[in-house]
Amino acid sequence: PTTGTPIYKVARRHRTSPYPLASMDEAFSSILRNAVPLPIISKHYSDAMDHVLAEDIRAKSPIPPFPASIMDGYAVIASDTPCDLNVVGSSVCDRDNCNHSSGVTVEKGQAFRITTGAPLPVGANAVVPVEDTLLLKETDNGREELEVRILKLVRAGESVRPIGCDIKTGEVVIKSSTKIGPSECGILASVGATTVKVHQKPTVAVFSTGSELASPETESLGPGEIRDSNRILLITTLQSNNFKTLDFGIVPDKPGELKAALLSACEKADVVVTTGGVSMGEKDFLKEILVNIGAKIEFGRVFMKPGKPSTFATLQSGDRKKCIFALPGKFVSAVVTCNLFVLPALRKLSGFLEPRPTILSAKLSSEVRLDARPEYQRVQLRWEPQEPIPWAQSTGRQVSSRLLSMLTANALLMLPPRSDTCTSIKRGEIVDAMVIDRF
Amino acid sequence: PTTGTPIYKVARRHRTSPYPLASMDEAFSSILRNAVPLPIISKHYSDAMDHVLAEDIRAKSPIPPFPASIMDGYAVIASDTPCDLNVVGSSVCDRDNCNHSSGVTVEKGQAFRITTGAPLPVGANAVVPVEDTLLLKETDNGREELEVRILKLVRAGESVRPIGCDIKTGEVVIKSSTKIGPSECGILASVGATTVKVHQKPTVAVFSTGSELASPETESLGPGEIRDSNRILLITTLQSNNFKTLDFGIVPDKPGELKAALLSACEKADVVVTTGGVSMGEKDFLKEILVNIGAKIEFGRVFMKPGKPSTFATLQSGDRKKCIFALPGKFVSAVVTCNLFVLPALRKLSGFLEPRPTILSAKLSSEVRLDARPEYQRVQLRWEPQEPIPWAQSTGRQVSSRLLSMLTANALLMLPPRSDTCTSIKRGEIVDAMVIDRF
Ligand code: NWS
Numbered sequence A, B: 001p002t003t004g005t006p007i008y009k010v011a012r013r014h015r016t017s018p019y020p021l022a023s024m025d026e027a028f029s030s031i032l033r034n035a036v037p038l039p040i041i042s043k044h045y046s047d048a049m050d051h052v053l054a055e056d057i058r059a060k061s062p063i064p065p066f067p068a069s070i071m072d073g074y075a076v077i078a079s080d081t082p083c084d085l086n087v088v089g090s091s092v093c094d095r096d097n098c099n100h101s102s103g104v105t106v107e108k109g110q111a112f113r114i115t116t117g118a119p120l121p122v123g124a125n126a127v128v129p130v131e132d133t134l135l136l137k138e139t140d141n142g143r144e145e146l147e148v149r150i151l152k153l154v155r156a157g158e159s160v161r162p163i164g165c166d167i168k169t170g171e172v173v174i175k176s177s178t179k180i181g182p183s184e185c186g187i188l189a190s191v192g193a194t195t196v197k198v199h200q201k202p203t204v205a206v207f208s209t210g211s212e213l214a215s216p217e218t219e220s221l222g223p224g225e226i227r228d229s230n231r232i233l234l235i236t237t238l239q240s241n242n243f244k245t246l247d248f249g250i251v252p253d254k255p256g257e258l259k260a261a262l263l264s265a266c267e268k269a270d271v272v273v274t275t276g277g278v279s280m281g282e283k284d285f286l287k288e289i290l291v292n293i294g295a296k297i298e299f300g301r302v303f304m305k306p307g308k309p310s311t312f313a314t315l316q317s318g319d320r321k322k323c324i325f326a327l328p329g330k331f332v333s334a335v336v337t338c339n340l341f342v343l344p345a346l347r348k349l350s351g352f353l354e355p356r357p358t359i360l361s362a363k364l365s366s367e368v369r370l371d372a373r374p375e376y377q378r379v380q381l382r383w384e385p386q387e388p389i390p391w392a393q394s395t396g397r398q399v400s401s402r403l404l405s406m407l408t409a410n411a412l413l414m415l416p417p418r419s420d421t422c423t424s425i426k427r428g429e430i431v432d433a434m435v436i437d438r439f
């Protein structure tokens, strides 16, 4: 459709929004209900970072696989110590030449030079660290030790890790539903679980809508133009949270182009995120186009500040349900609603057991006045020495067009709506804050 | 050199470590003193994520660049309201057809249909949201509005963002030394600062040392073999912190191969991280080889648990100083010391003003016994509703070979060494915790 079609007419005729105001709880449950974990795929462990495991990982063999020394020193028979011992060999093991415990036996009166992590030779039952010994005799060329004095009494088992003491055969080392981070990757490597079952991760298509938008590269703006900042903002926000994005560019406020972009984005991605065109303007076609392509508007407005026109729709496409987030055009509203709505949906799709953001407590560093709507103010949390609760420092004037209020923000204050009895919260009082960045 | 050279002989002859035990403070200051910010380079803003700005960014033009409507509605002359007005046009602006304020003048008795963000036409000084109006008359085909009733009295300036109200021309929008995150990227786009000066970021070469190490792919291990888990652990830890890594594989305990690997890594990378070969074993050549290649050992042991054999060396190479971290071979020691030493160095090299990790307060969920050394225990921090201070839940048995003690850990408890008067800390007491993961 082009300008003048029914879509256009419907949009320009609204005097009030036909969409009820959803509460934050309603909006959030709608998202979590509609975002279902994506199918299970196999991945090489080294490509599985930030994926959620879809199987229990069991150890096929124990760690350590042999009784291993915890120290650099001498493998001995504990009941011999303290004493002088003959050095019968040493654990030197490399690709060309492997000379270690297997084959060697330590007998009464003998010691075997051993390194940290090396297998204990047969017969030995303890290790004495080299610091607790004295070299008594060596070969003339100084290349082999012949006799050593053990200065300390050691107990059986001392400085030895028995077979399987860290991980037993068959033990579940990582549970299904665990997110794979660096340590999990390392543990997968250590048990040789090189191919693992994980949930597929969603791909997110992002585009900005608005005929007023110019590329950020534009040197001097034409009349009425502004630079498109939302697209890179959302793409980098999603990428920082380890999600893959597809950049669908700027789409002007033309129903035909918007419809084509939405359809193509839904085809290529699991989730579509757009900004702009969701309010009451004569060019705000997005909701109508969503209905037109067969999507279901799950909510079209939310009782919140900023982000009131936030829209969430779903589109059945084959056996999958695509999630579409049409976020408000203002910079701050876009990033706040991306954190509040889009990231939890992406985590749920990825199979996270807990898709919700972390919420912690902070002390207000200045009084805040409450709004009629629940409000999400940008703050920087800072921990001061000797004070167990962090301070929440406002990032300045909180109007939603003010881009700079996002600078240094690592959390969103979650302010309740004002009531007859409570219209402001004083400095020093404790409020909830949602984490939106690494600390 | 091959086995049998002086390097080998020196190593096997030590009965006690020749390296003094550095305190944590000494180790940390040595790292921060030796890691100096890398040179300044130019980057496209879209590739500048996680880089530190090396210049103040100023706005070349204001935001908004014109007086802009905050609402979808009608641009009016405030003193007219409330009243009935003739609709004289609308702000429709796209690539083909730009019809907005420029050229249009609103006079007494007239209203101009305007969308959120659009420029105010000349003559108008306020905007009335569409919800506060009533359409009185339109053209027969229903495509143009002719007369509208303004139901509310509005003040001059209402629902208008004056020129530069969010960002003024010449204003510093982002200060030098700021780390570029998603919001900073978006702000750079909005002011058209598409090429920015940033500090170069360090590249990190990683290898594992040890002749006992087999590839994680190995189906069944040979006698004395274990799978190399440290390399992927460190590589993913560094990558999760947005640093580029070079994988130098497994290097056996042979002086010649270790020397070649170190030299090549120092040539290709700014920072080299290895594990293993730094303790007291007859195959622990790393420190000797570092000295042999001309590196300076800044510290060779640290009074800490785990991580005592942690070694930090620097190598002057042209006009740059390469940082070499030879970390202990145990899995847990490797990741703990990577967080404590390597990441702060990388942040300092990247130009971070605050390279140190975030430290916050947590309540112990079970009693801990203190060690003679300052100890870094792995814990999971959890915020419970209504409790402002998080609980630190131990990840289980803390022996440094136990890989599983890293699972779910998002912080390291920073336990002081035990003293005559204090040998343990009770459940519920508050301790410092260092953040090592996203919350
Ligand atoms: N009558 C009536 N009018 C209303 C509301 C209402 O209740 N009634 N609600 C408010 C609220 S209330 Mo709020 O979050 O609670 O503070 S957003 C909101 C707003 C959402 O409007 P929307 O249709 O989503 O966006 P639009 O396209 O109009 O752009 C919005 C702004 O952002 C800029 N912008 C767009 N895209 C980009 C980009 N890519 N990069 C950089 N800037 C960009 C664009 O220039 C413009 O200045 O409409 C308002 N108008």
Ligand code: NWS
Pocket (backbone or CB within 6 Å): A068, A070, A071, A072, A073, A115, A116, A117, A118, A129, A130, A131, B208, B209, B210, B212, B213, B226, B227, B228, B229, B230, B231, B275, B276, B277, B278, B279, B280, B281, B284, B304, B305, B306, B307, B308, B309, B327, B328, B329, B330, B331, B333, B400
């Ligand atoms: N006499 C004496 N002996 C001492 C100490 C001392 O004071 N005196 N100190 C301790 C401490 S004290 Mo601690 O951190 O405070 O708990 S580490 C530490 C240790 C450090 O030894 P190092 O030389 O660094 O490492 P090695 O190569 O020996 O390996 C160590 C372990 O890790 C495994 N390992 C290696 N690489 C990998 C890899 N890539 N993947 C998977 N596992 C790997 C390897 O098999 C082995 O089990 O030596 C001890 N011995």
